[in-house]
């Protein structure tokens with residue numbers, strides 16, 4: 001929910017100079033328009049309001065309308081239909097990271113474990129990673145159940161440490177994650193650089209980030 005002006009449609013957006021002002025290289029003060037949302041400027045959902053005024057009270061208030069907030073709101077509505085749920089959005093609907101990411105959706109399986117463990121302890125670190133997996137599953141389920149028009153493809157992914165230092169750190173993190181009880185049966189892991197190169201050579205499409 002956002003109190004603000006009606007979004008411009010595509011033509012208005014183009015003629016108002018906003019396109020020139022807000023597309024392209026990143027701008028200050030979060031003014032950059034997301035690539036993914038450029039064609040959706042006229043969508044009324046961007047500034048969707050279900051009540052003309054903000055309710056004075058609610059049972060559950062969700063802050064932010066990204067993938068996290070919307071999935072939480074959906075979960076709350078389905079779990080407690082009698083509760084009054086309010087979603088507050090400071091900008092446009094899904095205009096944060098959710099509406100401006102690289103287009104692939106990959107939950108962290110184990111890579112963040114050491115950092116989370118140092119900050120919050122082993123149990124919480126496992127739960128954070130588990131939550132990431134659940135959020136991903138929830139998103140895929142939503143897309144499938146609601147026939148959301150998008151290029152959803154679900155498949156295996158590959159992490160390739162490109163230096164020995166990173167490989168050593170990855171190995172240590174993976175072992176710590178496993179020892180703490182992290183789920184690893186669905187993960188194939190090799191510490192052998194020759195085998196890793198073989199896997200990499202069998203991949204049809206590979207994007208290298210330098």
Ligand SMILES: Cc1cc2nc3c(=O)[nH]c(=O)nc-3n(C[C@H](O)[C@H](O)[C@H](O)COP(=O)(O)OP(=O)(O)OC[C@H]3O[C@@H](n4cnc5c(N)ncnc54)[C@H](O)[C@@H]3O)c2cc1C
Pocket residue numbers: 063064065066067068069088089090091092093094095096097098099100101102103104105106107
């Ligand atoms: C450039 C980029 C590339 C990425 N690429 C990938 C990728 O390829 N694969 C992948 O899996 N992940 C990727 N990510 C990460 C992924 O997009 C995010 O982890 C995910 O979208 C976060 O969702 P969220 O709902 O937690 O946050 P957001 O989508 O950022 O939502 C938070 C919302 O809260 C609102 N908000 C903030 N503060 C307030 C407030 N005080 N009051 C009201 N509203 C507020 C914001 O306006 C925003 O809409 C990428 C992220 C970025 C930025």
